[in-house]
Amino acid sequence: MLLYKQLNADKLLIDDRRGRKIAKINKIHTIGSLGVLLAAKNRGLLAEVLPSLLKLNKSNIFISPDVIQSVLDLAGEEL
Numbered sequence: 001m002l003l004y005k006q007l008n009a010d011k012l013l014i015d016d017r018r019g020r021k022i023a024k025i026n027k028i029h030t031i032g033s034l035g036v037l038l039a040a041k042n043r044g045l046l047a048e049v050l051p052s053l054l055k056l057n058k059s060n061i062f063i064s065p066d067v068i069q070s071v072l073d074l075a076g077e078e079l
Contacts, residue, residue, distance in 0.1 A: 004028055015061070034063070034071050041075055049075045 001023060004012040011031045012023055023030045031039070033056060040046040053071060057063050072078060 001026065001028060033061075034067070038071065038074055048077060050077050050079070 001012060001019075003009075005028075011029045013033070013036065014020055014023060014030050015032045020030050020032075034049075034053070037046065037049040037052050041049050046052070049071060053063075053068060057068065
């Protein structure tokens with residue numbers, strides 16, 4: 001968060017729930033990994049979010065099935 005403020009960044013990349021709460025208290029704009037994937041698709045940098053989403057899901061990062069479905073819905077994709 002210190003680097004975010006030093007760089008005067010637009011957003012802080014953070015997935016940790018507790019960290020997001022602290023960022024919100026400090027009026028820091030955040031984006032998570034899944035938000036980055038959606039933004040990349042919307043800007044034409046990714047054709048699909050599904051392959052990256054599946055890779056994340058296979059890692060030690062827990063993503064609930066509901067969140068996966070929400071991301072796919074927002075991306076206009078299906079499993």
